[in-house]
Amino acid sequence: MTSSTHPPADLTDRWHEAAARLGASAPADVQLRSGLGGRTLGGPVTAAGELPAWLRLMTASRPGGKIWEGAALADAVLGDAVPRPMILGEHTWREERAAFRATLWTRLRGEILSPTPDLSAPADVDDRWWKDMRTCLDEVRGTAVPSGREVMTQAYIGRIPRFIPALEGADLTVPRWEAAHGDLHWANLTRNPLEIIDWEGWGSAPAGYDAAVLLAYALPAQATATKGREVFSDVLDTEHGRLAQLVICAEIIQASERDEVHARLRPYAERLAAEVLALQ
Known part of the structure; x- marks a missing residue:
């Protein structure tokens, strides 16, 4: 997505904020993985009920678009015959220069x-x-x-x-x-x-x-x-x-x-x- 605005360079604080908002926890020094040219940040968390989970935070200049909506749409329309992590929760919010979408998934089994x-x-x-x-x-x-x-x-x-x-x-x-x-x-x-x-x-x-x-x-x-x-x-x-x-x-x-x-x-x-x- 091309835009005249730029997402925050460091998403770490916002990732931890998203974890708290979704009722998940992670150590302060948890190892996080960046993707999509620095526009996503993901890492392991513990969700409610001590469930191992994965939290991915995405940022964009504005909400919407194919990549922004893709995971939630896939989760909604794909059948059970397609093995994939399942969405446990989502949280979105906006700041002055960027929009954020946090998605909590079941942890990969394989x-x-x-x-x-x-x-x-x-x-x-x-x-x-x-x-x-x-x-x-x-x-x-x-x-x-x-x-x-x-x-x-x-x-x-x-x-x-x-x-x-x-x-x-x-x-x-x-x-x-x-x-x-x-x-x-x-x-x-x-x-x-x-x-x-x-x-x-x-x-x-x-x-x-x-x-x-x-x-x-x-x-x-x-x-x-x-x-x-x-x-x-x-x-x-x-x-x-x-x-x-x-x-x-x-x-x-x-x-x-x-x-x-x-x-x-x-x-x-x-x-x-x-x-x-x-x-x-």
């Missing part, structure tokens, strides 16, 4: 699969995990998306030849849109049991997009990528699934100019795009 979005080694998951993942994504794909809520637009997809020149002149009209998490990489997934986190950006995306993202970020770990292709073959090996793969490849190539994760993924994305184009 172990995050990767400290980075991509994999550097095969994911330590079994066939049951993959079966649960398939069931989960089928449930997400069938979820109705509120009007105007998009992971990306058709206009953006029309510009991806800037990053994959071989697509110049191709018809990139999305044949089918469906609900997607929108950021389904390996740092947003757990094992024992499977849970999916960070639903702030969910919305409408090209059909098969989540499966394509999962595949793309697994490419450095060939065994996991191969398994992902197998589990989602009926999604990926279709016209819309191939377009979804080209979209995430373009996004990775675009982002490779900005950060190390995508810079190291770029050669894999370029190879995947070439493989998909060879099938067209």
Whole structure:
């Protein structure tokens, strides 16, 4: 979000204030994790009834918008077949230069699969995990998306030849849109049991997009990528699934100019795009 105002540089005091307002407690020296370019701060707390929980504080120049509303909307509309932390409570307030939204979640039960979005080694998951993942994504794909809520637009997809020149002149009209998490990489997934986190950006995306993202970020770990292709073959090996793969490849190539994760993924994305184009 672009704005002429700037959120407070240090959210720590406000995070502790939010914990108190939501009836949760945490040590003064609790380790907190920053995200979204310094616009969020999260950390473990103890909620009412001695329940282990997680508190995330988000700030913006004004309330509203896709990211601001995403988690609460996901919590309201996604079914029980989608394993994720559940919201225990929320609190919002405004100050002169910023708005704040604090969300109290149940603590993750499982172990995050990767400290980075991509994999550097095969994911330590079994066939049951993959079966649960398939069931989960089928449930997400069938979820109705509120009007105007998009992971990306058709206009953006029309510009991806800037990053994959071989697509110049191709018809990139999305044949089918469906609900997607929108950021389904390996740092947003757990094992024992499977849970999916960070639903702030969910919305409408090209059909098969989540499966394509999962595949793309697994490419450095060939065994996991191969398994992902197998589990989602009926999604990926279709016209819309191939377009979804080209979209995430373009996004990775675009982002490779900005950060190390995508810079190291770029050669894999370029190879995947070439493989998909060879099938067209």
